[in-house]
Amino acid sequence: MSPILLGFLGSLAAGSMTAAGALPVLFGRQPGRAFRDLSLGFAAGVMLAASFFSLILPALDAAGEDFAGAIPPAIVCTAILLGMGAVHLMNEALPHEHFRSGREGPEAAALRRIWLFVIAIAIHNFPEGLAVGVGFGAEGFEGGLPLAIGIGLQNAPEGLAVAVALLGEGYSRLRAFAWAGATGMVEPLGGLLGAGVVWVSEPLLPWGLAFAAGAMLYVISHEIIPETHRAGHQKLATTGLAVGLVVMLFLDVWLGA
Numbered sequence: 001m002s003p004i005l006l007g008f009l010g011s012l013a014a015g016s017m018t019a020a021g022a023l024p025v026l027f028g029r030q031p032g033r034a035f036r037d038l039s040l041g042f043a044a045g046v047m048l049a050a051s052f053f054s055l056i057l058p059a060l061d062a063a064g065e066d067f068a069g070a071i072p073p074a075i076v077c078t079a080i081l082l083g084m085g086a087v088h089l090m091n092e093a094l095p096h097e098h099f100r101s102g103r104e105g106p107e108a109a110a111l112r113r114i115w116l117f118v119i120a121i122a123i124h125n126f127p128e129g130l131a132v133g134v135g136f137g138a139e140g141f142e143g144g145l146p147l148a149i150g151i152g153l154q155n156a157p158e159g160l161a162v163a164v165a166l167l168g169e170g171y172s173r174l175r176a177f178a179w180a181g182a183t184g185m186v187e188p189l190g191g192l193l194g195a196g197v198v199w200v201s202e203p204l205l206p207w208g209l210a211f212a213a214g215a216m217l218y219v220i221s222h223e224i225i226p227e228t229h230r231a232g233h234q235k236l237a238t239t240g241l242a243v244g245l246v247v248m249l250f251l252d253v254w255l256g257a
Contacts, residue, residue, distance in 0.1 A: 003140055004195045005108055005232065008181035011191025013160055014132055014155060015125060021156030022163035022177045037228040039157030040145040040252025041237035045244025046154035047128070051213040051220075054147050054254045055131060056080070058138065059209035074235075076210040083127065083214025086125070090123050091222070122183040128155070129190025129213030134208045137195035145253040150248040214250035 017210070030094060031039075051195035063072035128151045136144030159180045198208040228237035 003137045003199045004192065005168065006141060006144060007136035007195025008055030009190045010136050010144050011129035011132040011151075011194075014152040014191075015129060015184035015187030016181075017152040017155040018125070018159035018162075019177070019181030020157030022180035024160065025163040025167055025173050025180075027175050028173075031160070033231050034233050036238040037231060037233040038156065038222055038236040040161060040224055041240025042244035042247075043154035043157050043240075044220050044228070045241035046150045046248040047224070047244075047246045048241070049248035050131065050150050051188040051216045052054045053249055054135060054150070055209045055213035055216075058143075059206040059213070062138070062209065063206035067154070068119060072206070075138050075206050078219070079207045079210030080214035083211035083216075084218040085136055085214075086211070087123070087127060087215045087218040088222075090126075098201075102209075104244045107123075112205065113211060122186050123153070125158075125184055125186040126190040127212055127219065129253050130194040130208075131190075132187070133191030133194025133196075133213035134198050134205075135194075136191075137158050137198040138205050138209065142255075146248075146252040149255070150251055152189075155187075177187070206221045 046227045047094070059076045059079065062073055063075045097144060132144060132147045132151055135147040162183055163176040163180035166179055167173065171179070193237075194212060225241075226238070228234075228240075
């Protein structure tokens with residue numbers, strides 16, 4: 001199986017975990033905000049570990065094979081900043097605040113915040129898919145599998161958070177589940193792009209790895225951590241982050257060995 005197809009299928013499987021995480025809303029089980037913040041903290045930890053151990057360190061190794069001295073870290077640092085900048089531009093450029101029209105007032109403002117969160121999840125799923133695709137494109141099944149599993153694990157609490165947020169705004173259980181699942185379907189597009197780019201052009205490998213890492217780091221800082229701290233559950237969220245980080249580290253070493 002070609003690395004490009006592997007990247008697409010791996011990111012599709014990881015993105016599908018968003019829908020799997022939203023399944024409880026179909027059966028009337030809605031976890032409390034504390035549990036959701038704990039779960040999102042876990043997601044942040046997984047992404048943080050994946051950024052460094054599965055993307056940045058391999059990017060440094062790949063750049064070091066062609067260059068010496070200060071050039072490899074300079075390439076990686078530049079690509080990280082480019083990845084962070086790209087997600088920032090997506091966040092700023094996409095007209096996502098007014099998803100549907102509504103009357104002015106607290107209700108309308110709340111709805112805009114909900115949909116800002118929903119579409120923010122969809123936006124940051126793209127670099128997650130990109131990371132999985134780059135992993136498969138760079139090192140085949142062995143390199144992409146830990147990323148696909150890790151990203152899939154952290155997609156589940158994100159899907160649940162989106163579905164519960166929509167339920168709170170009066171959406172039916174089926175529609176909330178469907179929209180939550182739809183946010184994960186952005187990932188196969190990123191996976192296809194990432195796998196294709198690094199597979200076709202080997203010199204772009206360190207750039208692709210570090211770019212994907214930077215994109216995920218931006219999402220962690222700009223979206224996930226602030227969301228987990230809004231309701232005063234910082235300790236739970238930090239605990240989740242710690243667990244997610246060590247789980248992803250273990251998976252990366254164990255499955256990549």
